[in-house]
Amino acid sequence: xxxxxxxxxxxxxxxxxxxxxxxxxxxxxxxxxxxxxxxxxxxxxxxxxxxxxxxxxxxxxxxxxxxxxxxxxxxxxxxxxxxxxxxxxxxxxxxxxxxxxxxxxxxxxxxxxxxxxxxxxxxxxxxxxxxxxxxxxxxxxxxxxxxxxxxxxxxxxxxxxxxxxxxxxxxxxxxxxxxxxxxxxxxxxxxxxxxxxxxxxxxxxxxxxxxxxxxxxxxxxxxxxxxxxxxxxxxxxxxxxxxxxxxxxxxxxxxxxxxxxxxxxxxxxxxxxxxxxxxxxxxxxxxxxxxxxxxxxxxxxxxxxxxxxxxxxxxxxxxxxxxxx
Numbered sequence: 001x002x003x004x005x006x007x008x009x010x011x012x013x014x015x016x017x018x019x020x021x022x023x024x025x026x027x028x029x030x031x032x033x034x035x036x037x038x039x040x041x042x043x044x045x046x047x048x049x050x051x052x053x054x055x056x057x058x059x060x061x062x063x064x065x066x067x068x069x070x071x072x073x074x075x076x077x078x079x080x081x082x083x084x085x086x087x088x089x090x091x092x093x094x095x096x097x098x099x100x101x102x103x104x105x106x107x108x109x110x111x112x113x114x115x116x117x118x119x120x121x122x123x124x125x126x127x128x129x130x131x132x133x134x135x136x137x138x139x140x141x142x143x144x145x146x147x148x149x150x151x152x153x154x155x156x157x158x159x160x161x162x163x164x165x166x167x168x169x170x171x172x173x174x175x176x177x178x179x180x181x182x183x184x185x186x187x188x189x190x191x192x193x194x195x196x197x198x199x200x201x202x203x204x205x206x207x208x209x210x211x212x213x214x215x216x217x218x219x220x221x222x223x224x225x226x227x228x229x230x231x232x233x234x235x236x237x238x239x240x241x242x243x244x245x246x247x248x249x250x251x252x253x254x255x256x257x258x259x260x261x262x263x264x265x266x267x268x269x270x271x272x273x274x275x276x277x278x279x280x281x282x283x284x285x286x287x288x289x290x291x292x293x294x295x296x297x298x299x300x301x302x303x304x305x306x307x308x309x310x311x312x313x314x315x316x317x318x319x320x321x322x323x324x325x
Contacts, residue, residue, distance in 0.1 A: 002040045004048055004239075006072065007082045007083070007085070007086045008037055008107060008319060009083075009096075009107040009108045009109075009110050010107035010110050010319035010320075011079055011082070011110075011319070012076075012079050012110040012111050012113070012114035012115075013113075013114070013319065014075055014079075014081055014111050014120070015072050015076045015114045016113055016114040016116070016189075018068045018071040018072040018075055018109065019068070019069075019072040019114070019117035019120065019121045020116055020117065020256075022064075022065050022068035022069045022071075022072060022121055022124075022125040023117075023120060023121065023124060023125060025061045025062070025064045025065035025068070026039075026040075026063060026125045026126070026128060027124075029045075029058060029061055029062070029128075030124075031298065032058075033045060033058070036138060037198075037234045038134065039124055039127060039134060039137070040128065041127065041128050041129075041131060041134040042062070042129055042131075043127055043177065045058065048049075048236060050196045050319040057170075062308050063204055065125045065128065067100075068125075069121055069125040069126055070258050072117070072118060072121050073118070073121075073126075075079035076114065076115070076118050079114070083111065095110070095162065097162065097165060098165065100162075100166050100168065100171050100243055101103065101168065101172070101175070102151075102167035102175050102176060102177065102247075103169065103177065103179055103180040104183075105162055105165060106124055106162070106178070106179055106182045106268060106321065107182060108158055108162060109155070109182040109185065109186040110182055110186075110188075112151055112154055112155045112158065112186045112190065112195070113185055113186040113189045113190075115151060116151055116186070116189035116190050116192065116193045118293075119144065119147055119148070119151075119193050120192060120193060120196060121195060123137075123140070124142070126127045129190075132325070137200060138200075138201070138202055138203070139205060141197060141200065141201040141202075141206050142203075142206060144193075144197055144211055145197055145201075145206050145209060146214065147193075148190070148193050148197060148210065149213065151190050151193065152194070152213060152217060153189055154215075155183075155186055155187065155217075155221075156220075158183075159183055159220075159224075162183075162321050164288050166180075166247070168200050168282070173231070173235075174235045174238075174239070176231075176232060176235075177232070177243040177244075177247045177250050178232055178247070178250035178251050178253055178254070179231070179247050179250040179253070179320055180228055180232065180250075181225070181228055181232075181250070181253045181254070182253070183258050183259075184224050184225040184228060184253075184257055185226060185253055185256065185281070186216075187217055187220065187221025187224065187225075188219050188221060188260030188261050188264065189260060190221075190259050191217040191218050191221060191260065191261065191264040192197075192216055192263060192264050194210050194211075194213055194214030194217055194264070195210075195214050195263070195264040195267035195268055195271075196213045196267070197210035198210045198214060198267055198268065198271045199267045199270070199271075207271065211268065211271050211272075214264065214267075214268055215268060217264075218261065218264055218265060218268065221261070222261065225257060225261070229254070237304075242303070242304065242307075245307055246286045246305045246312055246315075246318035246320060247318070247320045248320070249304075249318075249320045249321045249324050250320045251300040251303065251304060252297065252300050252324060254292075254293070254296045254300075255293045255296055255297045255300075256293075258289045258290070258292045258293040258296065259289055259290060259293050260287065261289060262285055262286045262289020262290060262293075263286055263289070264290075265285045265286075266283070266286040269285060291325070
């Protein structure tokens with residue numbers, strides 16, 4: 001059966017979400033189960049020595065991680081195939097890029113964000129199941145650095161290209177909504193990739209290059225994030241009304257963005273001052289980001305409570321609903 005959903009760059013949020021679920025399962029296992037240095041792998045788990053409650057908890061997490069890792073890879077390959085076909089359609093990309101009213105073209109950044117997530121899935125959940133990868137992680141660092149550089153370059157090019165459309169004459173930015181933050185989201189995901197290289201690599205040159213590029217990514221992304229959140233919040237209060245129903249879930253984009261920037265900044269702080277890694281000031285970075293994420297998430301639920309209780313269940317699918325995931 002042929003899918004009837006027309007291609008849109010926001011479809012990449014599905015593969016991004018699948019990768020996020022796989023990473024959540026991995027991170028829980030990584031921090032809950034004692035193991036040697038480096039990321040946890042399947043062979044690190046001694047099933048025979050575990051209690052039944054632990055086995056009952058960890059087995060489903062391993063299965064979830066496997067399922068969503070495969071889903072991330074499958075969706076990424078499928079959407080890349082559709083992306084290539086879309087780019088070959090005469091005028092399709094140009095028409096999308098030019099449609100800046102109500103930031104409708106911001107979805108292009110979901111592509112870079114999703115591909116950055118897939119890199120992290122390869123490092124962690126995928127290598128969990130493939131012993132050869134987990135034992136040769138350092139051999140992956142240089143290729144990972146090259147991929148990180150390509151993602152960052154693509155992100156900067158897209159930011160400049162699409163940024164011009166948002167500030168072109170005749171564009172009413174007071175009608176923009178929180179989906180406009182997808183570029184900041186992509187900066188956070190690319191920064192996560194770069195900071196991951198900084199945290200894992202042992203080659204000094206690779207670490208130095210990844211560290212400098214990640215600092216640049218965090219700096220540019222942070223400026224964009226602060227400007228857009230301030231601008232959108234001001235104009236939403238000034239308008240005295242919420243945006244249209246299909247884009248309301250965009251409010252939740254702040255939640256993952258805060259976590260991504262906090263974790264990346266925490267890793268970079270450890271790189272800049274290794275002797276103080278894990279100390280109070282550095283730990284405050286990640287703690288503050290997660291507190292902000294929780295507070296914003298609860299506030300967003302309260303603000304759009306009517307949408308959640310009376311519209312969401314019966315509403316048609318809208319790409320912005322991936323913001324919940």
